[in-house]
Amino acid sequence: MTRSADWTPPELIGPDRTAFQVRHAWCVGRNYAEHAREMGADPAAADPIFFSKPAAALVQAAAIPYPRSTKALHHEVELVALLGQGGRDLDADTALRCVVGWAVGCDLTRRDVQARAKQAGQPWALAKGFDASGPVGPWRSADDWSPSPATPIRLAVGGRLRQQATLGDMIWPVGELIARLSREVTLHPGDVLFTGTPAGVGPLTVGDRVEARIDGLPGLAFEIVDPAA
Numbered sequence: 001m002t003r004s005a006d007w008t009p010p011e012l013i014g015p016d017r018t019a020f021q022v023r024h025a026w027c028v029g030r031n032y033a034e035h036a037r038e039m040g041a042d043p044a045a046a047d048p049i050f051f052s053k054p055a056a057a058l059v060q061a062a063a064i065p066y067p068r069s070t071k072a073l074h075h076e077v078e079l080v081a082l083l084g085q086g087g088r089d090l091d092a093d094t095a096l097r098c099v100v101g102w103a104v105g106c107d108l109t110r111r112d113v114q115a116r117a118k119q120a121g122q123p124w125a126l127a128k129g130f131d132a133s134g135p136v137g138p139w140r141s142a143d144d145w146s147p148s149p150a151t152p153i154r155l156a157v158g159g160r161l162r163q164q165a166t167l168g169d170m171i172w173p174v175g176e177l178i179a180r181l182s183r184e185v186t187l188h189p190g191d192v193l194f195t196g197t198p199a200g201v202g203p204l205t206v207g208d209r210v211e212a213r214i215d216g217l218p219g220l221a222f223e224i225v226d227p228a229a
Contacts, residue, residue: 009190010055012082014101014139020082023190025053025134027078027107028177031196032169048172048180051128058105058134058192065227066206067130070110073204073224076197077155077163077212079147080105081174082139086187095182096175102147103139104212104220106155107194108132109201134194137212137220145216147174153198155212165198167214172196 009021029049066073084100107128114127149168154161172180174195181187204210204224212220 010058012058012103012136012139012192013060014103015141015144020101020139021190022055022058022192023188025055025058025192025194026181027051027053027128027194028172028181028196031171031177032165032198033171037199048177050181050184051125053107053129053134053194055192057129057132058136059132060136060138061132062222063225064108064132064135064222066204066224067108067110067133068227070113072110072112074109074111074201075155075157075162075204075210076107076109076201077153077220078105078107078194078197079103079153079167079174079214080136080139081178081193081195083178083187083191083193084189086182086189086191088182088186090179090182090187092173092175092179095178098178098187099142099174101139101141102145102214102217104137104214104217105194106135106210106212106220106222107197108134108204111203135210135220135222138218140217151215153214155200155210157202157204157208157210159209159211162202163198163200169198170196 011019080103082101085098114124117124151167155163
């Protein structure tokens with residue numbers, strides 16, 4: 001008997017219940033100068049820092065379980081770009097035209113796991129790529145919305161503002177990010193890019209209500225819940 005995997009790609013729901021099938025989730029670190037500084041890094045670094053999450057880590061859910069094996073779960077609000085086209089060695093203008101949708105996302109991070117891995121000189125994939133580590137709000141078509149440098153991005157926990165900036169505070173704009181990533185890997189339809197987070201990242205605990213906003217996009221809201229509940 002031949003065995004095969006019974007599997008379908010994760011989906012993100014957007015306009016008119018349109019489903020975007022996720023192929024791969026890419027992320028970039030330290031793309032806002034103040035966040036780079038709060039992480040102890042030089043914001044004038046020459047190149048973006050790319051990493052990835054499993055596609056299945058991207059979820060649209062009202063309840064996110066607090067991950068096991070951590071005591072320091074942190075929030076990171078981000079603009080998320082959904083690619084309908086791909087390629088290799090793209091220029092910034094062509095790269096930006098690959099985007100078919102935009103959404104608000106939150107890169108959840110097991111900060112203590114990340115710190116231990118960095119200290120030991122080990123990969124920190126499990127600090128970023130655990131189950132439900134990428135909550136994403138409903139996406140909006142690129143035909144109806146596009147990012148502006150003046151567009152605010154913010155995140156609140158329990159109604160208290162923690163992160164606030166504008167998209168113009170990015171060190172590398174989205175088109176340039178996608179172009180630079182395409183020099184490293186071939187991009188494909190279904191790829192998703194988290195574009196970095198502003199300063200103010202901080203801890204979450206069970207019972208925290210998270211609300212993330214980027215003006216013009218559907219909001220993202222979820223609660224951190226006990227994984228045993």
